[in-house]
Amino acid sequence: MxxxxxxxxxxxxxxxxxxxxxxxxxxxxxxxxxxxxxxxxxxxxxxxxxxxxxxxxxxxxxxxxxxxxxxxxxxxxxxxxxxxxxxxxxxxxxxxxxxxxxxxxxxxxxxxxxxxxxxxxxxxxxxxxxxxxxxxxxxxxxxIDNDLFGTDHCPGFASAAKYIATSCMEVYQDARVYDTGMVCIIEIMGRHAGWLAGAAALATAYGAGPDLVYLPEVDFDMDQFLADVERIYKEKGNCMVAVSEGIHYADGSFVSEAKTSATDGFGHAQLGGLASLLAQVVKEKTGAKVRGIELSLLQRCGxxxxxxxxxxxxxxxxxxxxxxxxxxxxxxxxxxxxxxxxxxxxxxxxxxxxxxxxxTEKKVPIEWINAAHNGVEKPFIDYVLPLIQxxxxxxxxxxxxxxxxxxxxxxx
Amino acid sequence: MxxxxxxxxxxxxxxxxxxxxxxxxxxxxxxxxxxxxxxxxxxxxxxxxxxxxxxxxxxxxxxxxxxxxxxxxxxxxxxxxxxxxxxxxxxxxxxxxxxxxxxxxxxxxxxxxxxxxxxxxxxxxxxxxxxxxxxxxxxxxxxIDNDLFGTDHCPGFASAAKYIATSCMEVYQDARVYDTGMVCIIEIMGRHAGWLAGAAALATAYGAGPDLVYLPEVDFDMDQFLADVERIYKEKGNCMVAVSEGIHYADGSFVSEAKTSATDGFGHAQLGGLASLLAQVVKEKTGAKVRGIELSLLQRCGxxxxxxxxxxxxxxxxxxxxxxxxxxxxxxxxxxxxxxxxxxxxxxxxxxxxxxxxxTEKKVPIEWINAAHNGVEKPFIDYVLPLIQxxxxxxxxxxxxxxxxxxxxxxx
Structure with a gap:
């Protein structure tokens, strides 16, 4: 040459x-x-x-x-x-x-x-x-989405994953201090791939993370979600949830979009606001104190x-x-x-x-998502952990x- | 004894x-x-x-x-x-x-x-x-509110202040990468005292922070706010705003409460959601791309x-x-x-x-807030800086x- x-x-x-x-x-x-x-x-x-x-x-x-x-x-x-x-x-x-x-x-x-x-x-x-x-x-x-084809992972993903896992561990400490209980819903970036939302489960693997994690690789079912949250809230008195901004119903429509259509102009125009939408739904259903937290830009610039x-x-x-x-x-x-x-x-x-x-988009392998579609399996943790060191x-x-x-x- | x-x-x-x-x-x-x-x-x-x-x-x-x-x-x-x-x-x-x-x-x-x-x-x-x-x-x-009477400052405030300042510096980098411009509104805790919102100005003192900071010690005027944002957005093509969750109109009503009454049930029940309310108002007024970020629990458990x-x-x-x-x-x-x-x-x-x-609540001294009521003066910075070291x-x-x-x- x-x-x-x-x-x-x-x-x-x-x-x-x-x-x-x-x-x-x-x-x-x-x-x-x-x-x-x-x-x-x-x-x-x-x-x-x-x-x-x-x-x-x-x-x-x-x-x-x-x-x-x-x-x-x-x-x-x-x-x-x-x-x-x-x-x-x-x-x-x-x-x-x-x-x-x-x-x-x-x-x-x-x-x-x-x-x-x-x-x-x-x-x-x-x-x-x-x-x-x-x-x-x-x-x-x-x-940060980690969805590039053909590469084991992408620069940017691991730092966002670490930010998400660390923040979840900290919020976990905070969101259970009262004896009155709370449901805390954390919204994480990733419109089509759930790599980042899954990274929240790192916090769980280290003893202080979400009880439930929802990825966009599988269809979201609101009734099942509410049943999941209610079960854990009854069991533990608290429940922490991580959701990908890109979760969608079986018909492909984003769960977050329900907000925009249902509100009178104060709904978020950008994708986002999902955490507060889900918080509201959970509050109505369970009566629990609920807080929605959107990690927003912080997760990609931390x-x-x-x-x-x-x-x-x-x-x-x-x-x-x-x-x-x-x-x-x-x-x-x-x-x-x-x-x-x-x-x-x-x-x-x-x-x-x-x-x-x-x-070409690379998504989280279905076999790394649990059977109940509300969490990730150990191979996912093993995949992410070396990257955040x-x-x-x-x-x-x-x-x-x-x-x-x-x-x-x-x-x- | x-x-x-x-x-x-x-x-x-x-x-x-x-x-x-x-x-x-x-x-x-x-x-x-x-x-x-x-x-x-x-x-x-x-x-x-x-x-x-x-x-x-x-x-x-x-x-x-x-x-x-x-x-x-x-x-x-x-x-x-x-x-x-x-x-x-x-x-x-x-x-x-x-x-x-x-x-x-x-x-x-x-x-x-x-x-x-x-x-x-x-x-x-x-x-x-x-x-x-x-x-x-x-x-x-x-x-974290730093509003206890009789003490120079309170444990908890400085760490939240540092989290806020650092996060603002990082978001500042992120919220101006496109040539299309953006208004970014960051909502900070502090219902009656503006110590934490003011701490966002530390980021500005170090070259990468909000252009405008609104504290609850002074009355909030929506028209003046919109004029402030529009002026800076026209000047710089970007505008970053820090607001205390507790900003209120001259009649004492919280700006954030407008949301709850104006929406159909998806509004936040807790104080919060102010950032997205202001984002929507700015978007309607200026047509700019706007993002509201609520630092939520993250700022007090980081x-x-x-x-x-x-x-x-x-x-x-x-x-x-x-x-x-x-x-x-x-x-x-x-x-x-x-x-x-x-x-x-x-x-x-x-x-x-x-x-x-x-x-008894200790508020930010009025003389530490600028005359335009959209920022803090140097004595505020000098007060906070040693605490975050x-x-x-x-x-x-x-x-x-x-x-x-x-x-x-x-x-x-």
Whole structure:
């Protein structure tokens, strides 16, 4: 494979996570050191930054600030949710991207995101191949939802899982202090896959977590749910429930959507508000004191509770994307493969064709969900536990997080 | 002062905090070592445990588990919200308490809580004096609301403040990643006092916090609020708002209560839901994407983010209660006095008459709130900052918190 010299563009796309900037660090720091890469450009708001010619010169950043990206949540360069058209129908965006690539002699394109972002990445890769413009395109995985196909897990998931499990353990202590009893319902992100809601069961495995966990992989039955809650509340005087925001009835309609239609305008417009809807239903049925808690954005940006394993793997995936591209690889996403050496969890990178990854969702295996559809089985716990290990070395200033401050110098 | 020998009872009351168990540790560990105290009893669910003769023998606990109380959130012995009657009207409870005190030869009573709990403590103290039963009664302060009279601050406040500030800094990163803009509204506890909502401004002082902060010390004006949000959203493309759950209109009615009356049964019955109400109003007015986040119980049980200063002071207040009582003091609450030595924050305990403390609320000084009533001034920041310093030495097991596990052996 002959050496390919040129600039690289790196972009972040989709919902942010606690460690997407750690992947950014992996890409940027590795690219800045590599002699084949002449210039490292960061796209403002993902592919939109390319389309709008809004590119930051990452070489002008202070290396110490770049390193702080490892511990800085959310997308430091800005993100986007931008669906690329089918290039056979409308190739306007693709022509524009090619124009920008040519303008800056871009020969490497690294795109960090989830399912939709890998679709973007894949389409750009295929377009560049079609028009014969040599550019190595690599996807870097990211999603708290953990639903990317072909990889053991995704950077971002473990830190959110750890945040959820820890918060559940703490709320468990709090939600049972009175002798009057309480039902506590915790709403967790994950519209189609229940990886995050299932992670709440880690808290249960360590003695202080939800009694019931509902995942979107199986249909939700309100009557069964109420019977479950009532049974446990009668038994224990308390009941803690974790629900995925994406739970749905057998007809496919989201349970959370009932709210919007049933209220007079104060219902949440976004998906969410499920916890308070279920709290209300449980209150009416049981008369119990009920509290609904939505973990909301907190679960995906709680960098102070990130998993150091997740951070290191996020950096590793970014590094691997650059190193493989420089070595001649293109049209792939970096994925993870897990093994155990002397019982110790080991994670290595592997490469997956972008075509396979784009738009395919990986859900929790049905056999990891219990027969009653209100909890997860031990293999789920065994799967998640190694991923959440280690405390982040987040620097603090006056006991508050010191996040990266980038200069974001636009390329002229 | 002659030595008084006898058993002690310790109870926890009111809403739990991240460090109320640290105070419990201070009381219990000190009492267990003191030769004047013959037996250390823990009341199950505060004063209810005394009334119901449900007392734990704290001497039977493993010392290592007791020490873990320093890092375990919520009320390990159980809490209560129990309003004692005026003993001149109905002395049933007081007679029962005296009976239990005599049964176990209780000569020391330590009660850990906020305003209402200090009222309980005060009433019991005065009753015992009136009937001539020698028992030294000491209040140990606790409240995330920081609204106890006569003390510089209260254990529990700083840890909640740190949780709030850190979470705001993280959400700040997340809530501005898209180029489409967003208004983010964070609802914070504090029904009558704005100490906790004000603490969100710590995040702003460190470059990543709310643009607007609304406290219950001043009347809320919805039109002014909407104008504030609209101005900042137009200016910056984003707007982050922190609101106290207790904000109210000039007529005294809670802003959050509008929701309950306006909805068809899905509105929150408890105080709460304010964030989503305001989010909806802002959305209708501005058309912006809006997200409401309620920090809910998380802010008062987030022990992993506790302030080590708060933990140490909570322990100190418990120790001081026991030591002073053994030395002959009674009918007081332990409070804190702040000084600065060579510019370094120093906190010492002081003693306040229970009569003065019971039922008096300390609010944020009006001069610490800005003229526009949508933020706090620097003295507020200077007040809070020393309190949140230091990281807790929370032990973990497999990277999840290892909280205290008490045996809770009931006294026969």
């Amino acid at each position: 002959s050496e390919l010299k040129g600039a690289c563009i790196f972009g972040q796309s989709g919902g942010p996570t606690s460690v997407i900037n750690a992947s950014a660090y992996g890409v940027i720091a590795t690219a800045l050191k590599n002699p084949s890469i002449t210039r490292v450009l960061g796209a403002e708001h993902g592919i939109k930054g390319v389309l709008n010619d809004r590119l930051f010169d990452m070489g002008q950043e202070d290396p110490a600030e770049l390193e702080l990206l490892k511990y800085t949540p959310s997308s430091a360069l800005g993100s986007c949710r931008y669906k690329m058209a089918d290039p056979d129908v409308d190739d306007t965006d693709y022509k524009r991207i090619l124009e920008i690539f040519k303008k800056y002699d871009v020969r490497y394109f690294f795109y960090n995101g989830g399912n939709d972002s890998m679709d973007t990445c894949n389409k750009i890769s295929k377009y560049m191949q079609k028009v014969g413009y040599e550019c190595r395109v690599m996807g870097v995985p990211k999603t 960098a102070h509770l990130a998993s150091e394993t997740d951070i290191e793997e996020a950096v590793m995936s970014g590094m691997a994307a650059v190193e493989n591209a420089v070595n001649g690889i293109t049209d792939k996403m970096v994925g993870f493969e897990r093994s155990y050496e002397d019982g110790q969890y080991v994670c290595k990178t592997k490469l997956l064709p972008l075509t396979d990854v784009a738009n 280690g405390e982040p070395k987040l620097p603090k200033e006056d006991s508050l997080p010191r996040f990266a401050k980038l200069k974001k110098v636009l390329v002229k | 002659s030595e008084l020998k006898g058993a002690c009872i310790f109870g926890q009351s009111g809403g739990p905090t991240s460090v109320i168990n640290a105070s419990a540790y201070g009381v219990i560990a000190t009492a267990l070592k003191n030769p004047s105290i013959t037996r250390v009893l823990g009341a199950e669910h505060g004063i209810k445990g005394v009334l119901n003769d449900r007392l734990f023998d704290m001497g039977q606990e493993d010392p290592a588990e007791l020490e873990l109380l320093k890092y375990t959130p919520s009320s390990a012995l159980g809490s209560c919200r129990y309003k004692m009657a005026d003993p001149d009207v109905d002395d049933t409870d007081y007679k029962r308490i005296l009976e239990i005190f005599k049964k176990y030869d209780v000569r020391y009573f330590f009660y850990n809580g906020g305003n209402d709990s200090m009222d309980t403590c005060n009433k019991i103290s005065k009753y015992m004096q009136k009937v001539g039963y020698e028992c030294r009664v000491m209040g140990v302060p606790k409240t 022990a992993h983010l506790a302030s080590e200063t708060d933990i140490e002071e909570a322990v100190m207040s418990g120790m001081a209660a026991v030591e002073n009582a053994v030395n002959g003091i009674t009918d007081k609450m332990v409070g804190f006095e702040r000084s600065y030595e060579d510019g370094q924050y120093v906190c010492k305990t002081k003693l306040l008459p229970l009569t003065d403390v019971a039922n 230091g990281e807790p030495k929370l032990p973990k097991e497999d990277s999840l918190p290892r909280f205290a596990k008490l045996k809770k052996v009931l006294v026969k």
